[in-house]
Amino acid sequence: MNNEGLAINGIRKAFGGFQALQDVSVHIPKGKFTCLLGPSGCGKTTLLRIIAGLEQTDSGTVMLDGRNITMQPSAKRNFGIVFQSYALFPNLTVSENVGYGLKGKQPKRQIEERVQEMLELVGLAAVRDRYPAQLSGGQQQRVALARAIALSPDILLLDEPLSALDAKVRVMLREQLCELQERLGITTVMVTHDQEEALTMADQIVVMDHGRIVQIGTPQDVYDKPNTPFVADFIGAINFLPAGTMKWMEASPNDVLAIRPEHIQIYEKQGMPGELNNGGISGFVQHVEFRGAFYRVSLLLANEFGSNTDINVTVDLSAQMANRFNWSRNSLLHLHLPEERMLHYPSQAPGAQRSTG
Amino acid sequence: MTVKANHVTALQTRMSRKKSGEGGWLLKLMLIALLLALVSAIVLPLLSMFKQAFVDSSGNPAGLANFAKYFQSQSLLQSLLNTITVSTTATAIAVPLAFGLAYVLTRTDIKGKSLFKALAMLPLFAPTMMHGIALTYLFGHQGLISTGLFGLLPFEWRIPLYGSTGIIISEVIYTFPQAFLILCAGLAVSDYRLYEAAESMGASGWRKLRTVTLPSVKYALLSAVVICFTLSFTDFGAPKVVGGQYNVLATDIFKQVVGQQNMPMGAVVGIVLTIPAIIAFVVDRMVTRKQQAYVTSKSVPYSVKRNRTRNALAYAYAIMLSAMVLLLMGAVVLASVVKKWPYDMSFTWSNFDFSKAAAGGFDPFWNSVEMAAWTAVIGTVITFLFAYLIENARVYKPIRQMAYFLSILPLALPGLVIGLSYIYFFNHPANPLHFVYGTMIILVLANIIHFYSVPFMTATATLKMMDKEFDSVSESMNVSKLRTFTRITVPLSLPAILEMAVYYFVNAMVTVSALIFLYASDLRLASVSIVSMDDAGDTAAAAAMSVLVVLLNIVVRILYEAGTARLRRRMSAWQKR
Numbered sequence: 001m002n003n004e005g006l007a008i009n010g011i012r013k014a015f016g017g018f019q020a021l022q023d024v025s026v027h028i029p030k031g032k033f034t035c036l037l038g039p040s041g042c043g044k045t046t047l048l049r050i051i052a053g054l055e056q057t058d059s060g061t062v063m064l065d066g067r068n069i070t071m072q073p074s075a076k077r078n079f080g081i082v083f084q085s086y087a088l089f090p091n092l093t094v095s096e097n098v099g100y101g102l103k104g105k106q107p108k109r110q111i112e113e114r115v116q117e118m119l120e121l122v123g124l125a126a127v128r129d130r131y132p133a134q135l136s137g138g139q140q141q142r143v144a145l146a147r148a149i150a151l152s153p154d155i156l157l158l159d160e161p162l163s164a165l166d167a168k169v170r171v172m173l174r175e176q177l178c179e180l181q182e183r184l185g186i187t188t189v190m191v192t193h194d195q196e197e198a199l200t201m202a203d204q205i206v207v208m209d210h211g212r213i214v215q216i217g218t219p220q221d222v223y224d225k226p227n228t229p230f231v232a233d234f235i236g237a238i239n240f241l242p243a244g245t246m247k248w249m250e251a252s253p254n255d256v257l258a259i260r261p262e263h264i265q266i267y268e269k270q271g272m273p274g275e276l277n278n279g280g281i282s283g284f285v286q287h288v289e290f291r292g293a294f295y296r297v298s299l300l301l302a303n304e305f306g307s308n309t310d311i312n313v314t315v316d317l318s319a320q321m322a323n324r325f326n327w328s329r330n331s332l333l334h335l336h337l338p339e340e341r342m343l344h345y346p347s348q349a350p351g352a353q354r355s356t357g
Numbered sequence: 358m359t360v361k362a363n364h365v366t367a368l369q370t371r372m373s374r375k376k377s378g379e380g381g382w383l384l385k386l387m388l389i390a391l392l393l394a395l396v397s398a399i400v401l402p403l404l405s406m407f408k409q410a411f412v413d414s415s416g417n418p419a420g421l422a423n424f425a426k427y428f429q430s431q432s433l434l435q436s437l438l439n440t441i442t443v444s445t446t447a448t449a450i451a452v453p454l455a456f457g458l459a460y461v462l463t464r465t466d467i468k469g470k471s472l473f474k475a476l477a478m479l480p481l482f483a484p485t486m487m488h489g490i491a492l493t494y495l496f497g498h499q500g501l502i503s504t505g506l507f508g509l510l511p512f513e514w515r516i517p518l519y520g521s522t523g524i525i526i527s528e529v530i531y532t533f534p535q536a537f538l539i540l541c542a543g544l545a546v547s548d549y550r551l552y553e554a555a556e557s558m559g560a561s562g563w564r565k566l567r568t569v570t571l572p573s574v575k576y577a578l579l580s581a582v583v584i585c586f587t588l589s590f591t592d593f594g595a596p597k598v599v600g601g602q603y604n605v606l607a608t609d610i611f612k613q614v615v616g617q618q619n620m621p622m623g624a625v626v627g628i629v630l631t632i633p634a635i636i637a638f639v640v641d642r643m644v645t646r647k648q649q650a651y652v653t654s655k656s657v658p659y660s661v662k663r664n665r666t667r668n669a670l671a672y673a674y675a676i677m678l679s680a681m682v683l684l685l686m687g688a689v690v691l692a693s694v695v696k697k698w699p700y701d702m703s704f705t706w707s708n709f710d711f712s713k714a715a716a717g718g719f720d721p722f723w724n725s726v727e728m729a730a731w732t733a734v735i736g737t738v739i740t741f742l743f744a745y746l747i748e749n750a751r752v753y754k755p756i757r758q759m760a761y762f763l764s765i766l767p768l769a770l771p772g773l774v775i776g777l778s779y780i781y782f783f784n785h786p787a788n789p790l791h792f793v794y795g796t797m798i799i800l801v802l803a804n805i806i807h808f809y810s811v812p813f814m815t816a817t818a819t820l821k822m823m824d825k826e827f828d829s830v831s832e833s834m835n836v837s838k839l840r841t842f843t844r845i846t847v848p849l850s851l852p853a854i855l856e857m858a859v860y861y862f863v864n865a866m867v868t869v870s871a872l873i874f875l876y877a878s879d880l881r882l883a884s885v886s887i888v889s890m891d892d893a894g895d896t897a898a899a900a901a902m903s904v905l906v907v908l909l910n911i912v913v914r915i916l917y918e919a920g921t922a923r924l925r926r927r928m929s930a931w932q933k934r
Contacts, residue, residue: 054829074829075832083826087824091848092844092845100836103836105835131930131931132931
């Protein structure tokens with residue numbers, strides 16, 4: 001294993017009686033974009049603040065390129081941070097904000113050049129003399145980013161940097177942020193609770209829950225092979241099916257099976273209701289939701305006697321496909337659940353007993 | 358493995374201790390100094406006063422003998438009863454009166470609101486003696502109103518001014534602006550959606566007032582009641598001027614200490630005077646803690662509908678109150694520029710020549726100005742720094758909590774008690790700070806402590822509004838705390854800082870209670886000279902001095918408004934969305 005990047009080992013942190021982080025270890029590869037993803041209260045921001053040196057860990061180590069920086073104060077670490085609130089100084093102009101950390105450390109001319117360079121990098125040279133309050137949310141966000149990278153930090157830390165923005169602006173900034181990160185090749189750690197953000201931006205996703213790391217992997221890994229029902233549920237949409245509803249190779253009746261809505265195929269009346277083998281089951285249409293590019297259909301599974309159960313399944317299908325079917329309520333449709341797409345969680349797996357949703 | 362892990366943890370703990378020891382030693386030192394300063398300026402003087410109450414006049418331990426004597430003394434008990442009567446009545450009048458005006462100014466669309474507001478706050482700029490003096494010129498034996506405009510009117514209107522009536526009216530004038538400000542703030546925040554909901558369900562105006570308006574301002578109302586009661590309970594100026602033979606606790610202390618040199622009994626009365634203030638303080642604290650979350654970020658501001666009848670009534674009410682304030686102030690101004698009220702009403706400046714009066718010249722005025730200026734400058738710097746340390750230092754939580762408590766405690770301390778405890782504490786020969794006794798330093802110190810809590814809370818509120826990540830940003834960029842403080846924190850707090858300074862200045866100019874015990878004969882003050890000139894029967898000169906104080910305060914206030922207007926223009930760029 002190489003020493004490059006950030007190595008986080010055995011971090012624990014408690015606030016009073018609340019254990020915010022328990023034994024967290026992760027390697028953040030150099031030059032890559034890593035997302036800490038999890039629901040609110042999972043400890044991701046605490047972990048980021050420990051990496052930043054703004055919070056002291058109770059135990060464990062933080063190593064940067066093989067150096068132990070656990071006890072180094074934030075000021076000595078040379079990390080750039082973008083806060084959720086941006087924390088732009090309202091009484092300083094855009095250029096003064098960007099140059100804030102440089103002042104007194106470099107000659108004046110050099111600072112000016114650097115500030116100009118940064119502002120051009122984020123496309124804000126035109127508003128350099130405005131105050132933060134006179135900028136849009138997206139512009140403020142970019143000022144915060146420019147300020148954070150002005151000191152050429154070893155690591156860039158982003159705490160939910162896009163969460164305060166409109167959906168449209170957010171998508172645009174996502175791209176810009178990724179492009180910038182790639183161009184600068186700066187090791188980046190971003191905290192987010194937005195799975196879509198993590199999937200689209202990250203090279204590596206670290207999924208966290210209840211102060212622990214649940215899964216580390218590429219976006220494709222995490223989406224296609226979620227470790228636990230929690231990850232499966234948190235990232236993307238998923239159907240949970242008690243194994244008892246279907247015959248499944250090695251599954252015991254208490255296990256949980258899961259499949260993503262877009263992997264289920266729908267056929268009109270193929271086979272008989274109650275025919276459950278070969279990944280085939282039937283369901284009664286309950287509700288059809290138009291989502292623009294696709295339709296999301298929810299059905300209640302039929303039991304072997306042809307009447308409906310209380311197990312809900314959602315299926316995504318393209319608008320083109322959807323037009324072939326008759327969507328009247330309670331019409332019976334046949335579903336095919338491809339074996340290779342089926343996720344299987346043994347009942348003793350943590351979180352396996354969560355309710356379907 | 359476990360052994361090693363334990364070893365690593367222990368090592369890290371040691372290292373982390375070392376780290377915080379390196380980085381924060383200055384901060385810790387400052388916090389300790391801060392706490393020591395508060396303890397020696399508040400707690401120790403109070404303790405020495407407390408101790409006095411338990412010794413006899415020659416300094417031997419007396420147990421509860423002094424208290425026993427107090428509660429056996431018919432006249433002292435009568436004073437206690439008088440004080441309660443007067444402050445209850447004054448509160449019962451001032452709060453509804455102030456509520457009316459606050460309601461009129463926040464919930465109607467009449468014009469000239471800022472003028473009405475300015476006039477309502479005018480009494481704040483005057484020493485409380487001035488209200489008493491105004492009343493004597495209006496309702497006294499030769500008063501403008503009691504004689505029916507010196508006989509020009511066919512009737513006279515005489516009220517028994519000297520005694521409880523005079524004190525009650527003075528306290529109403531004194532406490533009215535305070536209650537008004539609190540209730541204005543309370544009424545200004547409201548959720549209009551509740552009114553719309555009530556209206557859609559067909560609630561009458563009266564029902565809306567009862568079910569929406571009053572519940573939303575109940576904490577402000579309670580605060581106003583507490584403040585009015587405490588202020589009139591502990592006021593010294595008005596009873597001194599119009600109290601006559603009607604004794605209250607505040608004048609009792611003065612008589613015991615200055616008149617009879619009975620220090621132990623003065624301390625006992627001081628403690629009795631402080632008890633209701635402490636109770637009020639605790640009640641207010643407990644209640645304001647519950648206050649949050651009535652108005653949420655989703656609340657809709659009150660929108661005023663057109664209503665001519667209501668506006669006519671509102672105008673009538675606001676004009677009536679403003680006229681009364683103007684009448685009071687006008688009477689004093691008039692008295693200060695006439696030769697011999699009521700016999701020779703010709704114009705003269707001679708009342709402003711204080712060399713013949715008890716003030717003995719202009720010195721007291723300039724002394725007061727100097728004292729108020731020092732109080733404003735030093736007080737503001739110290740208060741802001743203390744608030745910053747208590748709010749922003751992340752170390753020594755218990756110390757910061759204790760310091761916070763001590764910082765709001767002076768709210769409950771009557772000025773007389775501060776003055777009295779400062780005598781006991783600083784006049785003690787063994788005190789190394791004894792040298793400040795009788796100097797400007799002790800006057801400024803007493804003022805700062807007396808008025809410390811309100812500016813402290815202003816500063817704390819401002820600091821709390823700042824993004825708590827500002828410090829983190831600076832830290833991550835290796836920028837010193839000092840630079841963040843001077844470059845970010847102070848500029849952003851400038852309006853609050855100026856407000857604190859003006860508050861200190863105005864209050865230091867008008868206060869008499871703490872200072873009456875502390876001024877030296879070669880360092881007399883304007884407010885004290887008003888009392889002594891009035892005592893000596895030189896009421897016109899007392900009126901003249903009062904006018905000077907009010908004028909200066911108004912000028913300072915106008916300068917402040919002009920200054921902050923410019924500042925606000927500059928800062929609007931920081932706030933515009």
